[in-house]
Amino acid sequence: MPDPPTVTPGVTRTPLLTAAAPDGLRVDRFAYPPGGHTHWHAHSGEQVLYGEDGRGWLAVAGRPRVPIAPGDVVAVPVGLRHWHGATPEGPWGHLAVTAGGGTTWLGEVSPEEYEQAEHEQADPEEGT
16 A cells, blocks of 8 residues: 655655664755645654745744745754645745654645645744
């Protein structure tokens, strides 16, 4: 039986650096079509997202979404339920730098949750 999807159709992940040890550093490049996003998930290790092109969001449950533009670096809170993805206006690309730990997938983002994120916004300078 195949693994359940963890992203919406069209999202791609390209590994750039594979961890040399079980809790080692890894780097992946993600590309999202307009409106594309991950499913809800949480990380047991530290992660930062570096915006490369387009516009995207980090949405942490119970908090305003954080916009991510080219050059922005945003820390993803360890252990908190979140998703990230492109705005509906255009594609988005980012690097994900993850320092150890795993990812627990927590289900799909509903259309209502995605739309709600469009209407909430945090200051990217404040982080998460």
